[in-house]
Amino acid sequence: MSSERNDFIRDIIDDDLRTGRHTRVATRFPPEPNGYLHIGHAKAICVDFGIARDYGGTCNLRYDDTNPTKEDVEYVESIEQDVRWLGFAPSAVLFSADYFPRMYELAERLVREGLAYVCDLDDEQIREYRGSLTEPGKPSPFRERSIDENLDLLRRMKAGEFPNNARTLRAKIDMASANMKMRDPLLYRIRHAHHHRTGDAWCIYPMYDYAHPLEDAIEGITHSICTLEFENNRELYDWVLDHTGPWDPRPHQYEMARLALEYTVMSKRKLLQLVEGNYVSGWDDPRMPTIAGMRRRGYSPEAIRAFADMIGVAKANSMVDIGKLEYCVRDELNQNAPRVLGVLRPIEVELVGLPAGGVVTDAPYFPADVGKPGSRPLMIGPHILIDRDDWRDDPPSGYQRLAPGRTIRLRYGPCITAEEVTRRAPDGTVQAIRATVLPETLAGKNPDDGRKVAGVIHWVDAATSLPVEVRLYDRLFKTARPEEGGGDFLEHLDRASLEVVHGARVEASLATAQIGSRWQLERLGYFIVDSEVMPGALVLNRIITLRDTHSAAAAVTAKPASDAAKKPNAKAASRPKSKSPAEYRAEARARDPMLAAAHARIAALGGVTADWADLLTGDRDTAALYETTVGKVGHADLTAKWMINELPRALAGKELADAGLDAIRFAELVKAVAEQRLAAPAAKAALAEMIATGKALGDLAVADVGGGAVDLDSKIQAVIAANPDKAAQYKAGKTGLLGFFVGQVMKTVPGANPSEVNEAVRSRLG
RNA sequence: UCGGGGAUCGUCUAAUGGCAGGACGCAAGACUCUGACUCUUGCUAUCUAGGUUCGAAUCCUAGUCCCCGAACCA
Numbered sequence: 031m032s033s034e035r036n037d038f039i040r041d042i043i044d045d046d047l048r049t050g051r052h053t054r055v056a057t058r059f060p061p062e063p064n065g066y067l068h069i070g071h072a073k074a075i076c077v078d079f080g081i082a083r084d085y086g087g088t089c090n091l092r093y094d095d096t097n098p099t100k101e102d103v104e105y106v107e108s109i110e111q112d113v114r115w116l117g118f119a120p121s122a123v124l125f126s127a128d129y130f131p132r133m134y135e136l137a138e139r140l141v142r143e144g145l146a147y148v149c150d151l152d153d154e155q156i157r158e159y160r161g162s163l164t165e166p167g168k169p170s171p172f173r174e175r176s177i178d179e180n181l182d183l184l185r186r187m188k189a190g191e192f193p194n195n196a197r198t199l200r201a202k203i204d205m206a207s208a209n210m211k212m213r214d215p216l217l218y219r220i221r222h223a224h225h226h227r228t229g230d231a232w233c234i235y236p237m238y239d240y241a242h243p244l245e246d247a248i249e250g251i252t253h254s255i256c257t258l259e260f261e262n263n264r265e266l267y268d269w270v271l272d273h274t275g276p277w278d279p280r281p282h283q284y285e286m287a288r289l290a291l292e293y294t295v296m297s298k299r300k301l302l303q304l305v306e307g308n309y310v311s312g313w314d315d316p317r318m319p320t321i322a323g324m325r326r327r328g329y330s331p332e333a334i335r336a337f338a339d340m341i342g343v344a345k346a347n348s349m350v351d352i353g354k355l356e357y358c359v360r361d362e363l364n365q366n367a368p369r370v371l372g373v374l375r376p377i378e379v380e381l382v383g384l385p386a387g388g389v390v391t392d393a394p395y396f397p398a399d400v401g402k403p404g405s406r407p408l409m410i411g412p413h414i415l416i417d418r419d420d421w422r423d424d425p426p427s428g429y430q431r432l433a434p435g436r437t438i439r440l441r442y443g444p445c446i447t448a449e450e451v452t453r454r455a456p457d458g459t460v461q462a463i464r465a466t467v468l469p470e471t472l473a474g475k476n477p478d479d480g481r482k483v484a485g486v487i488h489w490v491d492a493a494t495s496l497p498v499e500v501r502l503y504d505r506l507f508k509t510a511r512p513e514e515g516g517g518d519f520l521e522h523l524d525r526a527s528l529e530v531v532h533g534a535r536v537e538a539s540l541a542t543a544q545i546g547s548r549w550q551l552e553r554l555g556y557f558i559v560d561s562e563v564m565p566g567a568l569v570l571n572r573i574i575t576l577r578d579t580h581s582a583a584a585a586v587t588a589k590p591a592s593d594a595a596k597k598p599n600a601k602a603a604s605r606p607k608s609k610s611p612a613e614y615r616a617e618a619r620a621r622d623p624m625l626a627a628a629h630a631r632i633a634a635l636g637g638v639t640a641d642w643a644d645l646l647t648g649d650r651d652t653a654a655l656y657e658t659t660v661g662k663v664g665h666a667d668l669t670a671k672w673m674i675n676e677l678p679r680a681l682a683g684k685e686l687a688d689a690g691l692d693a694i695r696f697a698e699l700v701k702a703v704a705e706q707r708l709a710a711p712a713a714k715a716a717l718a719e720m721i722a723t724g725k726a727l728g729d730l731a732v733a734d735v736g737g738g739a740v741d742l743d744s745k746i747q748a749v750i751a752a753n754p755d756k757a758a759q760y761k762a763g764k765t766g767l768l769g770f771f772v773g774q775v776m777k778t779v780p781g782a783n784p785s786e787v788n789e790a791v792r793s794r795l796g
Numbered sequence: 797u798c799g800g801g802g803a804u805c806g807u808c809u810a811a812u813g814g815c816a817g818g819a820c821g822c823a824a825g826a827c828u829c830u831g832a833c834u835c836u837u838g839c840u841a842u843c844u845a846g847g848u849u850c851g852a853a854u855c856c857u858a859g860u861c862c863c864c865g866a867a868c869c870a
Contacts, residue, residue, distance in 0.1 A: 036810095037809090037810095041812090060870090061870095062869085062870055064869095064870085094870070096869095096870085097869065097870075099869095100869070100870090152868090153867080153868055156868075157866070157867085160866055161866070162798090162866055163798055163799075163865070163866060164798050164799095165798085165866095166798095167866090194868090195868060198868060207799085208798055208799040208800085209798095209799055209800075209865080210798095210799080210865055210866050211865075211866095213866085216867095216868055218868090219868040220868080221868085235868095237868075237869085237870090238869070238870050239870095241870095242870085256870095258801070258802090258863075258864065259863090259864055259865080259870095260864090260870090261800055261801055261864070261865085262799075262800055262801090262864070262865050263865090263870095264800090265800090285801085287802090287863095292807090340808075340809090340819065340820075341808055341809080342808065342809050342810085342819095343809095344802095344808085344809070345801070345802065346801095346802055346803065346808095346809090346863095347801095347802070347803095347862075347863055347864090348807080348808065348809090349807080349808090350807075350808060351806085351807040351808070351820065351821075353807080353820060353821065354807075354808070354819085354820050354821090356820095357819090357820060357821090358820095360832090360833095364832080364833060369830075397828090397829095397830075397832085397833070398828095399828095399833055399834055400833075428831090430831060431831095439829050440829090441829060441830070442829075443829090445829095474829075483829085485829090485830095485831075486828090486829045486830065486831095487830090488830075550830085550832085552830045552832085553830045553831080553832075554830095576830075576831090576832050576833095577831095577832065577833090578831070578832085579831065579832090580831040610797060610858080610859090611797075611857085611858090612857085612858080613797075614797070641847085641857070641858095644857095645856080645857075671847095671848060671849095671856095672848095674847095674848080674855095674856055674857085675847080675848040675849080675855060675856050676848080676849095676855075676856090677855095678855065678856070679813085679854095679855050679856095710849075710850090711813090714813090756815075759815085760815095764815075766814095766815055766816085767814095767815055768814085768815095768850090768851080769813090769814035769815075769850090769851055770814055770815050771814085771815095772814065772850070772851070773813090773814030773815095773851085774814080776814080776850095777814095783850085784849085784850045784851075785849095785850040785851095786850085787850075788850040788851070789850080791850095792850095
């Protein structure tokens with residue numbers, strides 16, 4: 031179920047399953063139906079549905095439609111379609127609006143329990159009363175209304191007696207909370223608006239922070255995954271569940287980083303700007319990062335899912351290299367797109383020496399290494415077309431294409447030698463050339479006279495090829511981070527991101543190509559047959575070019591290396607320096623004479639530094655444990671080190687007061703270490719176990735100090751013998767492996783003294 | 797400490813006191829009837845400074861930088 035390497039969310043799930051907190055896994059993907067899904071959503075979908083798939087659980091598609099003024103049925107359909115297209119089947123398709131009755135009941139319950147009140151403040155006043163990030167808010171004048179009055183007002187709100195925004199229902203939490211979200215958040219607002227699902231049944235609508243936890247709880251969601259900007263909302267999420275439950279299972283919210291991708295923008299607002307400003311042709315423009323856009327571009331669901339797997343799940347904000355997406359797209363296409371021939375900007379080539387009537391060869395759809403079957407006949411007649419890019423009057427060195435007098439191979443055809451240019455445009459551009467066919471190469475052999483073949487180029491038969499319109503799509507923006515640098519992101523749009531090529535030709539076999547079918551035009555890139563068909567011509571959208579290491583290497587030198595420069599953050603710079611933990615401890619002592627006295631006593635102890643004395647007297651529990659322990663066993667320095675450096679890990683997040691570690695048992699441990707009856711690693715393990723189980727040292731099965739020199743040496747030799755390759759690497763200079771060997775030995779001889787082991791291993795390995 | 801998060805190769809991400817690993821990228825080479833694909837080899841990282849430890853990306857301390865939060869949006 032859980033593979034070796036997991037993301038942090040799967041780690042949590044593994045833990046929940048192991049400890050029995052949950053017996054099954056239920057997730058959900060909760061889009062608001064107010065826009066099209068984009069690649070950022072695709073990541074979320076892959077995480078939510080992927081987890082359900084991996085753990086044999088469920089994942090609901092739930093429309094988070096709690097705001098009637100922003101949402102639309104139009105989006106509901108596109109969203110479900112996009113999810114299914116990505117390859118996921120929702121366990122259920124649900125609507126938040128269907129829970130409105132239940133949510134309202136629970137709102138009345140909150141009112142009855144004195145946990146919510148109806149507030150008459152308007153939006154400006156509410157903001158004012160809320161305070162700021164650094165100042166507490168002040169209570170609403172309506173905060174202390176009676177339960178009966180609140181209930182009455184809430185019912186009248188629901189009954190439609192008040193106009194829009196006249197009153198709100200608010201949770202009664204804490205106007206002074208450091209978390210702004212907890213300063214009496216709004217639960218319901220009045221909206222006399224038509225809802226796409228509930229019609230006019232409601233005129234009060236729940237806010238996200240109230241609705242979302244309830245939706246999760248009602249559906250029995252176990253792991254509610256959202257993005258980082260909701261971290262502050264989690265406290266409120268928990269508050270709502272704690273006061274509306276009990277819920278079983280009790281959902282928990284986890285936050286992951288949202289996707290940011292180079293050369294694109296992701297916000298709905300900016301995407302909408304691109305559409306409405308006609309910078310793109312619509313939501314499904316092949317340059318758009320929308321799922322609809324990518325689908326039309328020819329990106330496959332497999333590629334997008336592979337991309338989601340590649341970038342992983344974590345909590346660090348990051349900007350993903352667009353190259354990773356492009357790699358996934360190419361990787362899938364390489365396996366699945368049949369190869370055909372097409373020419374973008376034709377030069378006519380008259381072929382001399384071709385058998386009369388031309389030649390037909392059978393050309394495979396896939397190269398040998400892809401290994402898929404299929405082929406089509408390929409006609410070559412006396413006139414063919416090649417691409418303008420494949421001709422140079424004056425070829426640069428290393429040019430593997432055609433030039434005067436050169437010989438190249440026509441893909442799936444014979445070798446030809448260019449004889450002369452027979453026609454030029456007024457500007458000198460080559461329009462037609464004549465070339466000689468080397469007949470012996472028709473069957474695939476190389477030229478008899480041993481002349482050099484410069485390369486292989488693509489071509490189409492002039493007589494039988496088909497006209498096509500080709501749309502060459504590229505990245506929408508010129509810069510990797512169009513949203514940075516202060517200016518309008520639209521300034522970074524690349525006008526060349528779409529180039530329409532007329533007059534291109536493709537081989538005859540494409541006459542029957544279906545809309546949506548994807549092909550590789552050899553040496554040019556991957557293309558999809560667009561749903562738009564021009565009169566008499568197919569439309570091909572370029573999905574992506576082939577990887578081009580040749581010209582990439584040439585371009586690299588020209589690229590300015592300016593992108594990286596970090597910008598200073600004005601907000602951070604202007605922010606006052608916050609209080610440090612050290613200041614907190616100092617304040618605690620100033621407030622508490624007992625702590626101050628303890629600090630003075632501890633500082634006066636021999637072997638205790640001023641820093642340690644400070645650290646040990648930030649709170650009474652710590653100070654008391656330290657002083658009592660030292661009072662029992664002495665060893666002021668050793669006790670300090672263990673308390674400061676080792677205790678935190680052993681506590682594993684617990685508060686010292688809850689840890690059940692008394693000075694008696696801690697003193698035993700320190701004493702054992704001081705008297706070298708217990709090696710450090712064993713002592714650390716013992717400490718953790720004492721805290722976890724509340725047992726005393728004597729009741730623990732602790733490894734004795736042992737490992738006499740002879741015994742130890744044989745263990746070391748056994749470990750070395752079991753890892754001959756690593757021993758060799760160590761001798762070759764990879765000294766980092768010392769830790770590996772010591773660790774192995776420590777596992778077999780838990781009570782051993784590590785420094786002795788260290789020394790012994792070192793000398794053994796020479 | 798206003799509160800909440802975060803920092804590991806150029807990029808994304810592993811390593812839960814014991815080999816800093818993988819992928820993308822890049823470089824060199826091999827192969828090649830696609831300058832593709834594939835293969836081989838190589839490249840580059842623990843934010844800084846102290847401390848604890850035989851051993852620290854991981855624990856402790858002090859700092860630095862980044863992100864989020866004051867919609868009747870989600």
